[in-house]
Amino acid sequence: MxxxxxxxxxxxxxxxxxxxxxxxxxGNPKFLHPLTxxxxxxxxxxxxxxxPLVAPERIYVVTGVAHAAAVASQLPDVPDGNIVVEPSPRxxxxxxxxxxxxxxxRDPEAIVGSFHADHLxxxxxxxxxxxxxxxxxxxxxxxxxxxVAPTRAETGYGxxxxxxxPRPGSVTALASFREKPPAELAADYVASxxxxxxAGMFVWRxxxxxxxxxxxxxxxxxxVGEIAIAWDTPAGEATLDAMxxxxxxxxxxxxxxxxxxxxxxxxxxxxxxxxxxIGDFETVAQLFGxxxxxxxxxxxxxxxxxxxVLALDTSEVVVVPSSGRLVATLGVQDLIVVDVDDAxxxxxxxxxxxxxxxxxxxxxxxxxxxx
Numbered sequence: 001m002x003x004x005x006x007x008x009x010x011x012x013x014x015x016x017x018x019x020x021x022x023x024x025x026x027g028n029p030k031f032l033h034p035l036t037x038x039x040x041x042x043x044x045x046x047x048x049x050x051x052p053l054v055a056p057e058r059i060y061v062v063t064g065v066a067h068a069a070a071v072a073s074q075l076p077d078v079p080d081g082n083i084v085v086e087p088s089p090r091x092x093x094x095x096x097x098x099x100x101x102x103x104x105x106r107d108p109e110a111i112v113g114s115f116h117a118d119h120l121x122x123x124x125x126x127x128x129x130x131x132x133x134x135x136x137x138x139x140x141x142x143x144x145x146x147x148v149a150p151t152r153a154e155t156g157y158g159x160x161x162x163x164x165x166p167r168p169g170s171v172t173a174l175a176s177f178r179e180k181p182p183a184e185l186a187a188d189y190v191a192s193x194x195x196x197x198x199a200g201m202f203v204w205r206x207x208x209x210x211x212x213x214x215x216x217x218x219x220x221x222x223x224v225g226e227i228a229i230a231w232d233t234p235a236g237e238a239t240l241d242a243m244x245x246x247x248x249x250x251x252x253x254x255x256x257x258x259x260x261x262x263x264x265x266x267x268x269x270x271x272x273x274x275x276x277x278i279g280d281f282e283t284v285a286q287l288f289g290x291x292x293x294x295x296x297x298x299x300x301x302x303x304x305x306x307x308x309v310l311a312l313d314t315s316e317v318v319v320v321p322s323s324g325r326l327v328a329t330l331g332v333q334d335l336i337v338v339d340v341d342d343a344x345x346x347x348x349x350x351x352x353x354x355x356x357x358x359x360x361x362x363x364x365x366x367x368x369x370x371x
Contacts, residue, residue, distance in 0.1 A: 003053055004131075006135075007053060008059075008112050008206075009060065009112075010103070012099075012116060012117065013063040014064055015089075015118075018355065018356035020279075021359050022342075022343035025371065031118040038301065039301050041074055043071065045120070056078050059075075064089060065085055068085045093251060097209075097224045098227060099112070105229065113135070113203040119275060131146070134146055134203040137267050141208055145201065145202050147270050148273075149271065155180060159181065159186075166196060168271075173266075177253055197275075199275055202257070209256070213256055219246075220247055227244065280353060281355075285336075290306060293314065297321070309329075317333065319339075320337070
């Protein structure tokens with residue numbers, strides 16, 4: 001697919017992947033890990049699949065101070081001036097708005113696509129075709145979101161309610177955003193044929209998005225706008241330091257997309273390109289695990305860790321042996337065991353979504369060095 005002349009790609013690269021603790025940490029979050037089945041990190045794989053659409057000079061990464069050096073090291077072809085460093089986390093509305101604002105200052109006609117750094121996509125060509133369709137909708141002035149055709153009644157994702165049943169490769173008006181549903185409601189969503197998974201991927205004209213932000217969330221739009229105007233000037237750093245702490249913390253879905261959808265300003269393109277957010281160890285095991293004696297073993301890239309797992313009378317257990325130690329299980333079932341150098345996680349498989357609660361508990365108890 002040829003590159004899209006007016007498209008810029010923004011990659012929010014923040015967070016610590018708390019549902020993948022202790023493998024993913026604040027200082028080494030999941031987007032820096034090679035959870036792709038290759039030696040490429042999730043961040044590098046994100047850039048790889050965008051390069052057929054945009055040149056490296058049109059790729060921007062928004063990240064925190066703690067990760068800026070690692071991001072730059074992993075992406076040597078992305079200009080240093082395109083790595084937008086947040087002084088502190090202010091959630092996705094601020095991160096995306098800052099990148100969009102900087103891009104708009106440099107190119108007022110820009111179309112911007114926002115794509116998470118920590119997702120896995122197994123069919124990049126289908127993804128690129130979907131983005132191309134979304135760009136066409138963005139040129140027409142719509143705030144576009146890329147939805148994912150659901151394959152199951154998943155309770156861990158938000159949903160996009162379409163005004164009519166969506167058709168692959170077509171732009172469809174969006175009726176509403178729906179929060180993560182309970183199992184019965186998720187089944188109803190999927191059965192209706194009118195819902196897509198919300199993958200958090202957006203495409204829009206930079207000016208249209210920033211105008212919508214000013215309308216719906218001015219306490220983000222105003223300070224971020226001042227920062228963006230000053231970004232490439234001698235006053236840039238001082239303006240960032242002064243204004244960034246005043247920015248309201250809010251996700252872009254709540255700040256812009258939900259109210260804009262209610263006003264008929266949002267459309268979607270359904271995609272079927274092998275998407276996963278690799279949000280928990282169940283997903284990691286499904287994608288990369290190897291079965292051995294009732295255990296699903298997830299090996300580090302380039303290794304076969306099955307010989308470091310000893311299982312007896314064990315069933316439905318996931319083991320991630322990343323420390324090099326032997327992991328032995330006896331008479332257990334339905335567990336997740338993650339062994340890294342300085343921590344061990346043992347978790348019931350039906351509690352995998354709650355692993356992030358452990359990181360909150362560590363902070364409460366003053367053991368933040370392990371988060």
